[in-house]
Amino acid sequence: MGYTTYQRGTIEEASKRNGEAWLKWLSESGKNRHEPGFFPVTCAAQSPPAKQVWADCFESITTPEGPLGKLTNPFSGGRLQRVVKCDPQDRTLAGSLVFDKYTPTPPGSAVPTLLSALADSDNIGEKIQIRLSVCSKGANVIRIGELEF
Amino acid sequence: METKEPSIIDTPMTQASIPSDLPLRRWLYLWLLSPNQKGNHQKFIDYWISVLIVVNLVALVAEHIPAIHTQYSTWFHAFDVFSVAIFTIEYLLRLYLAPEDEEFKAAHRPRVRYALSPFALIDLVAVLPFYLQTFIPLDLRALRLLRLLRILKLFRVLVPAFHDFQKANQGRTFRQKVNALVFPSPYGGQLHHMFDNFIVFWVIVSVIAVIFESVYSIQYLLNLEFIILDAIAVGIFTLEYCLRIYSCVENPGMKHALGGRIKQAKSPSSIIDFLAILPFFLEFFLHHLMDLRFLRVFRLLRLLKLTRYTGATTTLNRVISREWPVLAASAFIMLLLVIMTASLGYLFEHDAQPDKFENIPQSIYWAVITLASVGYGDISPITPMGRLMTIILALLGIGIFAIPAALLSSAFTDQLRIERETLRNELYEMLSDGVLDVGETGKIMTEAKRLHLSEEEVNRLITKARREREMKEDVSVLPLHKIAANSEHTIEHYKVLISQIRQLGVMTDAAKFESVAKLKQRLTPDELALWRQIQGDEPIKP
Numbered sequence A: 001m002g003y004t005t006y007q008r009g010t011i012e013e014a015s016k017r018n019g020e021a022w023l024k025w026l027s028e029s030g031k032n033r034h035e036p037g038f039f040p041v042t043c044a045a046q047s048p049p050a051k052q053v054w055a056d057c058f059e060s061i062t063t064p065e066g067p068l069g070k071l072t073n074p075f076s077g078g079r080l081q082r083v084v085k086c087d088p089q090d091r092t093l094a095g096s097l098v099f100d101k102y103t104p105t106p107p108g109s110a111v112p113t114l115l116s117a118l119a120d121s122d123n124i125g126e127k128i129q130i131r132l133s134v135c136s137k138g139a140n141v142i143r144i145g146e147l148e149f
Numbered sequence B: 001m002e003t004k005e006p007s008i009i010d011t012p013m014t015q016a017s018i019p020s021d022l023p024l025r026r027w028l029y030l031w032l033l034s035p036n037q038k039g040n041h042q043k044f045i046d047y048w049i050s051v052l053i054v055v056n057l058v059a060l061v062a063e064h065i066p067a068i069h070t071q072y073s074t075w076f077h078a079f080d081v082f083s084v085a086i087f088t089i090e091y092l093l094r095l096y097l098a099p100e101d102e103e104f105k106a107a108h109r110p111r112v113r114y115a116l117s118p119f120a121l122i123d124l125v126a127v128l129p130f131y132l133q134t135f136i137p138l139d140l141r142a143l144r145l146l147r148l149l150r151i152l153k154l155f156r157v158l159v160p161a162f163h164d165f166q167k168a169n170q171g172r173t174f175r176q177k178v179n180a181l182v183f184p185s186p187y188g189g190q191l192h193h194m195f196d197n198f199i200v201f202w203v204i205v206s207v208i209a210v211i212f213e214s215v216y217s218i219q220y221l222l223n224l225e226f227i228i229l230d231a232i233a234v235g236i237f238t239l240e241y242c243l244r245i246y247s248c249v250e251n252p253g254m255k256h257a258l259g260g261r262i263k264q265a266k267s268p269s270s271i272i273d274f275l276a277i278l279p280f281f282l283e284f285f286l287h288h289l290m291d292l293r294f295l296r297v298f299r300l301l302r303l304l305k306l307t308r309y310t311g312a313t314t315t316l317n318r319v320i321s322r323e324w325p326v327l328a329a330s331a332f333i334m335l336l337l338v339i340m341t342a343s344l345g346y347l348f349e350h351d352a353q354p355d356k357f358e359n360i361p362q363s364i365y366w367a368v369i370t371l372a373s374v375g376y377g378d379i380s381p382i383t384p385m386g387r388l389m390t391i392i393l394a395l396l397g398i399g400i401f402a403i404p405a406a407l408l409s410s411a412f413t414d415q416l417r418i419e420r421e422t423l424r425n426e427l428y429e430m431l432s433d434g435v436l437d438v439g440e441t442g443k444i445m446t447e448a449k450r451l452h453l454s455e456e457e458v459n460r461l462i463t464k465a466r467r468e469r470e471m472k473e474d475v476s477v478l479p480l481h482k483i484a485a486n487s488e489h490t491i492e493h494y495k496v497l498i499s500q501i502r503q504l505g506v507m508t509d510a511a512k513f514e515s516v517a518k519l520k521q522r523l524t525p526d527e528l529a530l531w532r533q534i535q536g537d538e539p540i541k542p
Helices: A002-032 A054-062 B024-032 B042-063 B066-100 B110-115 B118-135 B140-168 B174-182 B189-213 B216-250 B259-266 B268-286 B293-309 B312-322 B324-349 B360-371 B384-433 B438-450 B455-473 B480-485 B487-507 B510-519 B525-535
Strands: A097-104 A113-117 A129-135 A141-148
Touching: A002 A097, A002 A129, A002 A141, A002 B216, A002 B268, A141 B216, B024 B066, B042 B066, B042 B140, B066 B110, B066 B118, B066 B140, B110 B118, B118 B140, B140 B174, B140 B189, B174 B189, B174 B216, B189 B216, B189 B293, B216 B259, B216 B268, B216 B293, B259 B268, B268 B293, B312 B324, B312 B384, B324 B360, B324 B384, B360 B384, B384 B438, B384 B455, B438 B455, B480 B487, B487 B525, B510 B525
Parallel strands: none
Antiparallel strands: A097 A113, A097 A129, A129 A141
16 A cells, blocks of 8 residues: 555656646746747747737647657546646646736736636747646646746 | 662663673673663664664665755765764774674684674675775766665664564464564553654654754755655554554454454544544545645644653643643633623723724733733724723733743642652552562563653652651651550660660669669659669569
8 A cells, every 4th residue: 555655756746746747847948939940830929929829839830840849648648738726636637737818917006917717828938937736636826937938 | 687788680770780890891891782781872873873774764765856956965975974984983893702602602703603604794785885985986876876775774772672572472463463563562662662652753854854854945855855754654654553553453442343442543643643644545536626725735634642651741731731720710800801702892992093902802812812911012092091901901811811821830740749649659669579670670660751851860869758758667667556566676676775775774874773763763663673674683573
């Protein structure tokens, strides 16, 4: 039983490593995606900002040829998925990635930013503050970190 | 009357009596390493060396975690140097003193013989890699693996304890041996204490782990380590639980194979043991059905396992059960006051603050906070009557709420006094033969440990009990009816009285005594004749 618990723990650790790999790639890409020739193109920032959506960028990153295409969900063994939020009631979400975006509030507001899920249709043509999490084996949130993309 | 001089045999309370004029090597051996010299520092040294070995292991495990090692690498290195220095001093000391050791002194070359003994080789292996890395570039992983061998040093303490245990349990069944290991008994010896210490160590480690697990940044980094630690702790506690249930039938009152085990399983300490491991198994088997992370907090219940090893909780339970009627009366008054306060608060304040004093249950919260002098201030009266009532009740509350605390505190002190008195009486009984034997000393020391008495206090109690015993043996201080109850005492007392009369005769003026006795007729002729006979002035008539 102890060994099984350990194995379950290693799977959760693998999903954390996935999250960390995503954090690293997005953070590094956030610095140079304004430069011409950035790959994948769907994630490159345009000047002036053009309509580019998060769903396309995510897809291009996770395709087998994409920069993080080799990463798999350690719980299901399948391709990495993104979800709006982790839900302990739905254990199939274990290992999924959760992206939240920070939106600045108007001057004078009580809180400087608002946190909401990074939707498929969200524009990523300009810089965006993201918080990255993964879902644990019980589909609870594990915070990985924050980055500017 | 002949009295036996009370003596204390083989007691830890005795001071070491090592002559200072011995040769230095012999003197050092007796003070530091001799296992047969009572009152020396051998046990103290063994204890701290064992602690250092355990801390070394903890450090070694921590070094494997990059997040910890990179941040505190200097400290880890400093600790390693310190440990090696201590272990080296220990090794050299043992080597130097080997000719004094009973085991090696008969050998042709005692030091060589010692150096080749298994314990010495283990000691050498524990420090040698550290010095070797100065000359040979060793792989860090290999070095750590070799450092792991320091755990073998624990055998120096474990092996003798195991031999003693085997000797004490010769001819006993396997279940009896298990019982001696896990339950306190005369057969357990040092190995039983080590088993207890081992469990205490794991309780502390697992509780610390649970506390740190709640810190997100630590849990994120050490999740896997916490899982391993918890699995090991649960494995140890489960084994301990099974051993206790298996061997409890050897305990008095639990002889029946099934009934005895059920009785053991229902005991508070076993329930605590069971609750300490239950969260792990529930989470393991039911994790796919529901979110059972909340159960992890209950792992802190493992701390309750420590109650088995301290008498303080037993004393507290006794205090509560003894003072229960008074505590219940005090609780009743408190309850009455709370209900009254809440009702009056509701009566006076409801109209002015309907949102805060919405109903009596809500007012109860305010009443308790006010009476207990906590005063959060989130709900407070604003009407004059409400404020007046609050002033009166707050003053009352100080007194009423303090009663249970004062009761418990005085009863606790009283209970401790009673228990110490009981210990003193036991000592008094044990000293009836004038001697404290090994078994009696062990019993007294165990009881003294439970009552948290220092060595000095135990010695004081022994002296006091001895003095009282001597006083009891002094017939002259006993009341006359008690002397008369014992013929030997009566004869003894009679002899004392005669001797005192003789002393009187020697000390007083005989002529004056005679004249007063005769002229003033203070003594009858028979009394005077008896006086003369006792003084030897007149022959004793048959």
